[in-house]
Amino acid sequence: MWIDVADLEDIALGATILGTGGGGDPHVGKLVARQAIEKCGPVEMIRPDELDDDDLVLVSAQMGAPTVAVEKLPAGHEPMASVERVERELGRKADATMPMECGGINSMFPFAVAARKGIPLVNADGMGRAFPELQHETFNVYGVSGTPAALADEHGNTCLLETTDNERLEWHARGLTIRMGGVAYVTDYPMSGTEVQDTAIPGTMSLARDIGEAVRTTDLGPVAAIRAATEESIYGDPTQLFEGKIVDVRRRTEDGFVVGEVAIEGLGPDADATMEIEFQNENLGARRDGEWVATVPDLITVTDRETGEPIRTEALRYGARVSVIGIPTPEIMRTDEALDVWGPRTFGLETDFIPLTDS
Amino acid sequence: MWIDVADLEDIALGATILGTGGGGDPHVGKLVARQAIEKCGPVEMIRPDELDDDDLVLVSAQMGAPTVAVEKLPAGHEPMASVERVERELGRKADATMPMECGGINSMFPFAVAARKGIPLVNADGMGRAFPELQHETFNVYGVSGTPAALADEHGNTCLLETTDNERLEWHARGLTIRMGGVAYVTDYPMSGTEVQDTAIPGTMSLARDIGEAVRTTDLGPVAAIRAATEESIYGDPTQLFEGKIVDVRRRTEDGFVVGEVAIEGLGPDADATMEIEFQNENLGARRDGEWVATVPDLITVTDRETGEPIRTEALRYGARVSVIGIPTPEIMRTDEALDVWGPRTFGLETDFIPLTDS
Numbered sequence: 001m002w003i004d005v006a007d008l009e010d011i012a013l014g015a016t017i018l019g020t021g022g023g024g025d026p027h028v029g030k031l032v033a034r035q036a037i038e039k040c041g042p043v044e045m046i047r048p049d050e051l052d053d054d055d056l057v058l059v060s061a062q063m064g065a066p067t068v069a070v071e072k073l074p075a076g077h078e079p080m081a082s083v084e085r086v087e088r089e090l091g092r093k094a095d096a097t098m099p100m101e102c103g104g105i106n107s108m109f110p111f112a113v114a115a116r117k118g119i120p121l122v123n124a125d126g127m128g129r130a131f132p133e134l135q136h137e138t139f140n141v142y143g144v145s146g147t148p149a150a151l152a153d154e155h156g157n158t159c160l161l162e163t164t165d166n167e168r169l170e171w172h173a174r175g176l177t178i179r180m181g182g183v184a185y186v187t188d189y190p191m192s193g194t195e196v197q198d199t200a201i202p203g204t205m206s207l208a209r210d211i212g213e214a215v216r217t218t219d220l221g222p223v224a225a226i227r228a229a230t231e232e233s234i235y236g237d238p239t240q241l242f243e244g245k246i247v248d249v250r251r252r253t254e255d256g257f258v259v260g261e262v263a264i265e266g267l268g269p270d271a272d273a274t275m276e277i278e279f280q281n282e283n284l285g286a287r288r289d290g291e292w293v294a295t296v297p298d299l300i301t302v303t304d305r306e307t308g309e310p311i312r313t314e315a316l317r318y319g320a321r322v323s324v325i326g327i328p329t330p331e332i333m334r335t336d337e338a339l340d341v342w343g344p345r346t347f348g349l350e351t352d353f354i355p356l357t358d359s
Numbered sequence: 360m361w362i363d364v365a366d367l368e369d370i371a372l373g374a375t376i377l378g379t380g381g382g383g384d385p386h387v388g389k390l391v392a393r394q395a396i397e398k399c400g401p402v403e404m405i406r407p408d409e410l411d412d413d414d415l416v417l418v419s420a421q422m423g424a425p426t427v428a429v430e431k432l433p434a435g436h437e438p439m440a441s442v443e444r445v446e447r448e449l450g451r452k453a454d455a456t457m458p459m460e461c462g463g464i465n466s467m468f469p470f471a472v473a474a475r476k477g478i479p480l481v482n483a484d485g486m487g488r489a490f491p492e493l494q495h496e497t498f499n500v501y502g503v504s505g506t507p508a509a510l511a512d513e514h515g516n517t518c519l520l521e522t523t524d525n526e527r528l529e530w531h532a533r534g535l536t537i538r539m540g541g542v543a544y545v546t547d548y549p550m551s552g553t554e555v556q557d558t559a560i561p562g563t564m565s566l567a568r569d570i571g572e573a574v575r576t577t578d579l580g581p582v583a584a585i586r587a588a589t590e591e592s593i594y595g596d597p598t599q600l601f602e603g604k605i606v607d608v609r610r611r612t613e614d615g616f617v618v619g620e621v622a623i624e625g626l627g628p629d630a631d632a633t634m635e636i637e638f639q640n641e642n643l644g645a646r647r648d649g650e651w652v653a654t655v656p657d658l659i660t661v662t663d664r665e666t667g668e669p670i671r672t673e674a675l676r677y678g679a680r681v682s683v684i685g686i687p688t689p690e691i692m693r694t695d696e697a698l699d700v701w702g703p704r705t706f707g708l709e710t711d712f713i714p715l716t717d718s
Contacts, residue, residue: 155523156523157520157523158520159518159531161518161519162518164514168514171538172516172518172535172538172539174538175535176535178534179530
């Protein structure tokens with residue numbers, strides 16, 4: 001399957017819905033990917049099982065607070081710089097690249113890397129959504145080492161990290177990201193083809209494209225569009241969780257993340273009810289009238305009530321009329337091992353995981 | 360010249376006087392160096408001009424806040440770990456090692472590295488005292504790149520930094536040091552023999568030993584002892600700046616440094632006068648009755664009035680009877696280029712450099 005410039009728009013839209021509020025504004029990433037594809041040609045997207053066992057797969061992603069990313073733009077070379085720093089450390093070239101999260105801007109940079117390096121992009125990722133921290137990867141859940149990992153910034157500074165565990169990788173990389181100005185570019189979890197096949201979440205990039213296309217072309221609203229696109233996927237059926245007007249956004253950029261809560265007053269079928277959503281880069285948990293109704297790792301996406309456009313956490317604003325949509329995550333993301341890494345309590349939410357049921 | 364266990368005590372004492380309040384408590388460093396020399400034999404200390412032009416010289420030092428270092432003890436392998444990380448990056452072994460500062464604990468770790476690796480230690484350093492930040496090196500002043508640089512911690516985590524300039528090296532390394540718990544171990548400014556000869560401050564380790572021996576064996580007080588030891592050196596003659604009792608210590612651990620001020624009420628010849636000393640890890644400037652009398656980069660060392668023992672900034676305490684000693688720095692440390700890097704205004708002091716005159 002070949003991905004050309006025309007596909008980027010749908011992938012970015014779908015990945016922002018899967019990004020569950022985070023993953024950053026894809027706009028600039030789209031420009032970086034489009035420029036690379038226009039210059040170097042379309043990107044071949046392959047299935048994980050098309051990798052050779054000992055292929056080297058290197059991911060690339062932006063890390064930092066989306067509030068900062070909005071104004072701290074990349075020079076464009078950073079995703080390549082972090083990939084090439086790891087290549088130099090390992091003494092070999094990547095045979096393929098892959099997103100580490102299928103969310104927002106991070107669905108786009110890997111296409112730039114694939115185009116410029118002339119290597120395929122694996123149709124998979126390590127989050128199945130967006131998550132805020134580097135240990136939030138199925139790669140970590142299922143035993144892959146995050147290091148050697150590289151960080152790069154727009155000035156040409158790089159850092160090669162080796163850590164005793166993946167939580168410490170996150171801790172060190174986050175500290176450096178803050179020192180790099182709040183946004184940096186990371187390549188971590190260098191993997192063999194076998195490791196990708198064993199740990200990645202397959203099919204998420206083509207799913208993002210399908211979701212994006214369905215939402216863009218639908219007349220039936222985003223829930224129906226997403227349902228049509230996810231029907232054959234490993235994700236559950238989407239539900240509309242709430243409809244209302246944003247009446248408060250408490251948002252701060254703290255320790256390198258954007259964190260806070262948004263309060264929504266019900267409209268239409270939800271009149272007289274309220275919803276509160278807590279977020280750390282991504283939406284983590286939603287309470288209806290004080291009761292948890294959706295929790296991480298299930299996807300909670302706030303969309304514009306009229307257009308169906310997803311609204312990221314850094315763009316939530318008072319007065320917006322929104323629909324809140326929940327999408328059940330695939331089984332690989334809700335095993336006990338996975339919930340130990342990204343269950344609600346790991347983020348400080350006072351609840352166990354309450355799985356969304358398919359509607 | 361061979362350095363054995365018996366010499367370490369005098370070097371540590373002399374280097375703590377040259378450390379001008381900083382450089383950290385040498386006690387644990389002495390244990391690490393002694394253990395290495397007892398196991399691997401004495402260390403050859405060579406002059407910079409004994410290096411071959413293309414020898415590789417790698418420094419090693421502890422970085423962080425001395426207040427933290429007092430309770431966060433090294434496992435012992437960290438200085439080797441940072442040196443070996445840079446060796447691995449450069450693809451060759453160090454031919455010699457050298458202190459990056461001749462202050463406190465950082466006079467000791469390089470002896471452990473030299474003993475364990477069986478390589479000589481260069482009788483020189485890059486500060487001629489202690490300074491708080493990585494750009495405060497004659498190596499930086501006179502054009503050597505600080506990177507590739509490595510940081511290591513006691514758990515086995517490492518980080519290899521490449522930066523566009525040496526101030527950014529400090530910025531990134533400091534951020535990582537904070538994330539490593541407030542103390543880390545650094546190897547930076549990898550140098551050729553020629554670069555060491557062109558930029559290092561020669562003879563500072565043997566001078567530390569001479570000062571330590573003189574202070575330890577004197578009956579005439581520390582000023583006379585330091586004067587005897589520095590007479591033939593590139594340093595100026597020491598002066599007693601003040602004698603008094605500490606009446607206030609305002610000290611906080613902030614941004615990875617220990618910073619603050621100490622107030623001293625005069626005794627004896629200085630009765631009715633007061634002195635205030637500002638510090639960032641090291642003593643930076645001293646005011647007598649509000650007037651600057653000594654400023655960085657000249658050395659300002661607070662010593663115990665009875666024993667002559669230097670008192671480091673993290674150990675200053677109310678009630679201590681002290682003598683404040685000033686030592687003029689060598690010419691290489693007070694050029695215009697050098698003052699641009701570590702003159703008083705670079706630390707936020709509202710004064711130009713006021714050189715101590717030889718007494």
